[in-house]
Amino acid sequence: MTSRKRKHSSTFISDDSRSPKSVGSFKKRATQKKRRQNILEKLEARQLLAGDVEMRLLGITPNQGDLIVNGSVLDTAPRALTLRFDQDQKLNENTFDGIRLTRAGDDGILNTDDDLRITPGLITSGQPNENEVLIRFSETLPDDRYSLEVFGFDDPGLGIVGLRNQDGDLFQPFDPDQRSQTTEFDLRLGTLIESIVPQPLIRDADGSLKQNRNEIVVYFNEDPLFVEDDSAAGTIAIAANEIAITGKLTSRSFDDTRITFEVDNSATDSTAVHDAASRTIVVSHPQTATFQDISDAINALELFEANVSAGDPSATFTSQGRQFDVKGSPTERSAENPRFYSLLLTRDTVRTTDDALFQPEEVAYDPATHTARLFFATDINELVPTTALNPVDATNPDDTKTRQQVPLSGGTFRLRIGTAIDQRIDVILPPVDQPVAPTATSDFGIDDLQVTFTSRAIGESASGGQVRFIRSVNNSVSAFLDTDPTNVVFDLGTTNPTFGELKAAAETAPVNGVITVTITGDPNELVPERVVGAPPLTLTAVGDTLGDALHVGTFGQDSELVSLVFQEAIDPKTFLVELPGGNDDPGHIEIPEIAGALLQHIGDTFGPDSTDGVTEVAYNFNGIFDTDEDGRDFLNQIKDRQKTRIREALGLWSNKIGVQFRETASEGITFALGDI
Numbered sequence: 001m002t003s004r005k006r007k008h009s010s011t012f013i014s015d016d017s018r019s020p021k022s023v024g025s026f027k028k029r030a031t032q033k034k035r036r037q038n039i040l041e042k043l044e045a046r047q048l049l050a051g052d053v054e055m056r057l058l059g060i061t062p063n064q065g066d067l068i069v070n071g072s073v074l075d076t077a078p079r080a081l082t083l084r085f086d087q088d089q090k091l092n093e094n095t096f097d098g099i100r101l102t103r104a105g106d107d108g109i110l111n112t113d114d115d116l117r118i119t120p121g122l123i124t125s126g127q128p129n130e131n132e133v134l135i136r137f138s139e140t141l142p143d144d145r146y147s148l149e150v151f152g153f154d155d156p157g158l159g160i161v162g163l164r165n166q167d168g169d170l171f172q173p174f175d176p177d178q179r180s181q182t183t184e185f186d187l188r189l190g191t192l193i194e195s196i197v198p199q200p201l202i203r204d205a206d207g208s209l210k211q212n213r214n215e216i217v218v219y220f221n222e223d224p225l226f227v228e229d230d231s232a233a234g235t236i237a238i239a240a241n242e243i244a245i246t247g248k249l250t251s252r253s254f255d256d257t258r259i260t261f262e263v264d265n266s267a268t269d270s271t272a273v274h275d276a277a278s279r280t281i282v283v284s285h286p287q288t289a290t291f292q293d294i295s296d297a298i299n300a301l302e303l304f305e306a307n308v309s310a311g312d313p314s315a316t317f318t319s320q321g322r323q324f325d326v327k328g329s330p331t332e333r334s335a336e337n338p339r340f341y342s343l344l345l346t347r348d349t350v351r352t353t354d355d356a357l358f359q360p361e362e363v364a365y366d367p368a369t370h371t372a373r374l375f376f377a378t379d380i381n382e383l384v385p386t387t388a389l390n391p392v393d394a395t396n397p398d399d400t401k402t403r404q405q406v407p408l409s410g411g412t413f414r415l416r417i418g419t420a421i422d423q424r425i426d427v428i429l430p431p432v433d434q435p436v437a438p439t440a441t442s443d444f445g446i447d448d449l450q451v452t453f454t455s456r457a458i459g460e461s462a463s464g465g466q467v468r469f470i471r472s473v474n475n476s477v478s479a480f481l482d483t484d485p486t487n488v489v490f491d492l493g494t495t496n497p498t499f500g501e502l503k504a505a506a507e508t509a510p511v512n513g514v515i516t517v518t519i520t521g522d523p524n525e526l527v528p529e530r531v532v533g534a535p536p537l538t539l540t541a542v543g544d545t546l547g548d549a550l551h552v553g554t555f556g557q558d559s560e561l562v563s564l565v566f567q568e569a570i571d572p573k574t575f576l577v578e579l580p581g582g583n584d585d586p587g588h589i590e591i592p593e594i595a596g597a598l599l600q601h602i603g604d605t606f607g608p609d610s611t612d613g614v615t616e617v618a619y620n621f622n623g624i625f626d627t628d629e630d631g632r633d634f635l636n637q638i639k640d641r642q643k644t645r646i647r648e649a650l651g652l653w654s655n656k657i658g659v660q661f662r663e664t665a666s667e668g669i670t671f672a673l674g675d676i
Contacts, residue, residue: 618668
């Protein structure tokens, strides 16, 4: 604040010399002085004190993306989080338990009983920044709501240890009324496919293995898919008689329901019982029940309607042990719509023009296991392309192949999930042949500059050409061919040329018939002097190292999909490496030939699985496991405990490799103990 200082007067008037005019002037000045005193305000006394800086959280940064604040929404799961505190802080690593990350769990609501605490793979102090905490996750964070809490207090009863610095000072939240600071954020990642199992093996109730050869199981992450039906229907069809059934939708989706039948000779009427938990309808009927009786029994259920839609309603009903289903009809946006799942037979080529398209007849999504089961019309290896999905395309040279059946030897399939497809043409990308020419690229140590030298010759065999730089007494930059006509020499002369002038020199004959020069960046940049006498740039096509590998672009960068065909190969190189496993290697056991050559090395018996379905291997513990030339029997001395161990081992093999072992009296492999 500033104050106006009264000027000192050089004239003083005594009381006895006051005239009426002078007295009035004195009174006026006194009044002004009093008024000035009234507008002066005395300032509060303040002192600058030196003290400790409070420890506060300044920001949370993921390994990629923007700073995380309260309410942030992330579309990429962070692999690490960095918590940055005041610059002068040195954090105590022994108190990092004072930082907790929690996700909401199944209910999607934080601070409820089903919240899940995230255990980081690593939580450590930043290096070299001791005011930072680095949190790394051992697993990908799932789609959920998250809460990151930093505690500024100790509570042994709750297992809370406050975050401290190395001086023992506790963390201070920005809100002085709170003892901890919480940052909530959402991960909205979309559904991820974790694995795909074609033609899965299942184990029936009796313990036997079975392969569902018309099925593919897709395993998604825990982000639930949207399932919706717009109707539900089923048909009981026996001979010429049919009963049409309609299910009522009580929620967004319909639970598929199975109908079974029981004959009750003591009953006079047909009755139907619906069990929503097991998703079944059990119809009990007398031996003389008609199709109309069965229809009336189902129609009496609250959630179902039925009527005889074909045949004779008075005909006697017999189910012949069959079962029928009432299934929901998925909407266009439902995850159970088969249009979202396209199975493509690739014909073992990189082109898509000869692919055949198949779609499942039914998709069943289970939110409990996060799986979608795709059911096809028949064995996947026996699928026949339909003209509905694979219409005739006279402009496609591979059109006839698209409607050919899967070869007897099998084929290679590609499963495409996510976009609704109606016909094969929707997923066809005409291939573009991309010639592979040897290139050499350098930025010459200049930011935002890239100069590419490309050979006019095509193929890996044209690799090896070189580009080098010299300086002579010529007055201008020039280019010429070296003694090897595949090598180019740029002479910078006595000038300081630009890269644009370098490119112009390469456009003169005969160099323009050997290479081209492409500049990305400012062509007016000067060619640095250090290139003169430097090792030459070598042009390579495919390349055989990471440094000179062919750059095919960044996938997913363009909005439109393209199909590029690179027809080239890396020339093989011979490495004189002696592989282990010889008969004279240390530790190689020579078993007597009487035991069989199969025990010495892997024989022809072991190879690719050629059996459709589940391979079954028979085994036994035959009491007589061999007979010598004199007719003497070798008795099996194996004990019951050893048999149990063998059965357990075979069970482990069965679970891991999908082979079913069957114990017999004398068939298959004999497990025996005795002298040979």
